[in-house]
Amino acid sequence: MASLARLDNKIVLNNRQLKKTIMITDEQALIKEKCEASFYEFIVHAWQTLENREFIPGWHVNALCEHLEATYRGDIRKLIINLPPRTGKSNILSVLFPAWCWVKQPGLRFLYTSYAQVLSVRDSVGSRRLINSNWYQSLWADKFHLMGDVNNKLRFDNNKSGYRIASSAGGSNTGLGGDFIVCDDANNVVDSESEVTRNTINNWWDYVMSTRVSSFKTARWIMAQQRTHTSDLSGHILAKNMEEWVHLCLPMEYEENRKCKTVALLPNAKVWVDPRKKEGELLWPQGIGYLELKNLKADFNYDSYRISGQLQQRPSPSGGGIIQKDWFKWWREKDYPEFQYIIQSWDTALTNSETSCYSACSTWGIFDQHGIKNIMLLSLMREKLEYPELRKMAVRLYNNYEDTLIDDPLKGKNKPHHILIEQKVSGYSLLQDLMSANIPVLKFNPNQYGDKIGRCRLITHLMENGLVWLPTVLPHCKYLTEEAQMFLEAACLFPNDESNDIIDSTSQAFIRLTSFGWLINKEDPLPPPEEAWKKQNRPYY
Helix, strand or coil: CHHHHHHHHHHHHHHHHHHHHHCCCHHHHHHHHHHHHCHHHHHHHHHHHHHCCCCCCCHHHHHHHHHHHHHHHCCCCEEEEECCCCCCHHHHHHHHHHHHHHHHCCCCEEEEEECCHHHHHHHHHHHHHHHHCHHHHHHHCCCCCEEEEEECCCEEEECCCCEEEEEECCCCCCCCCECEEEEECCCCHHHCCCHHHHHHHHHHHHHCHHHCECCCCCCEEEEEECCCCCCCHHHHHHCCCCCCEEEEECCCECCHHHCCEEEECCCCCCEEECCCCCCCCECCCCCCCHHHHHHHHHHCCCCHHHHHHHHCCCCCCCCCCCCCHHHCEEECCCCCCCCCEEEEEEECCCCCCCCCCCEEEEEEEEEEECCEEEEEEEEEEEECCCHHHHHHHHHHHHHCCCCCCCCCCCCCCCCCCEEEEECCCHHHHHHHHHHHCCCCEEEECHHHHCCHHHHHHHHHHHHHCCCEEEEECCCCCCCECHHHHHHHHHHHHCCCCCCCHHHHHHHHHHHHHHHCCCCCCCCCCCCCCCCCHHHHCCCCC
């Protein structure tokens, strides 16, 4: 009898709560209607309750809301969001979004992860507190209620079979499925340089989170972060070029050549585009103006890589890091200069799987300008080649350094004087085979000059002093050739690129040339004429 009495009291209490929810003012009814119709309106009205401070509007919030609404509807199934820090990303995605979705469909299930459990817990607690708040309950207490037996910091369920589970990226998972698989900041900035850590996160996403769904037909995946490395989880997904992923990328300062375009978010609507027009225009001037941005960059110690990645969502500086973009000169003449010496430099790698590294070959020509030796990029090849193909390609490029297209061979001409090959792995075999073919090869021992970054720093003075030239496209000479563009991108990304083979190839060529005085800094004294150059540079094995 006592248990029946408790049950009756519970029913009465629930009925009272229901009546209280229904009996709302006209103003509350209007707010409720707006919030249910628009995620942005929900954020505007919930912000004071969530943060206890005034909401600062911004067009980027509208953009984020519109893309998340499309994801809720299922119009977008896979979404990548790249936003700078301190722009409200986690609050909007991880705290407010599930609370809004439950207003409309309380049976939805959410799996949330972040690089640290503490962050996942923080947002889970924030979302639960919002749902339990007087403001939320006064409008939607009749929609659902949280279950008392499953209601903690890592997981809370509602009486409509919906739940929100928090976990850490790369960690153990419950095995339960979700309608929304959300990863908010998969990569820790501190660990972003660790290839092992990055690979662990990327493999976890590919092989674990790809299957943690309630239904493959209706599940949605959302991955949001500030960029930390070219091979962070965003870069890993984007590198696969899968059309189903929609990429919303909003840098702090607008860059016209990277203007973000996504998809049409409503029927008969135009494709969404970043509304900014002026180069350098701020993302959220109401919240982070020029003074605040200056202070934020100071917090980053003006580190160009952090600014480029975390603020600009481009994990390499537009002007370059160790190597600056504006150091290079463009050759705009229709005729090339007379090259006194041409060297071809190989950075080789054995390839037997999709995860193997690239082999790169760069060809450089030395020429005289105003009594100073300069150097120009003549060709560039970068491919994943198993050894038989690697050897064939090396022979082809020796016969004609312009013969860089694997499927479109050219007849022999334009031979380099020497081929420089790094002494490692497949390099040993290539050295022996080319020597047997009577091709002039030179060895390069990288261990004498430090690691990749150390070798690069040894030759950056040549670039900084304007001695390195890149070819342009004839006849107008307004644009770099495709190979020159590939080189320049690799130079600006170094050492933050997924593979640094192109710059490795360049470094060893330049080190070889400077070690014999063939290339010098403009500020250094001119060396005496060296008749022994050819003797010193005789092929050796």
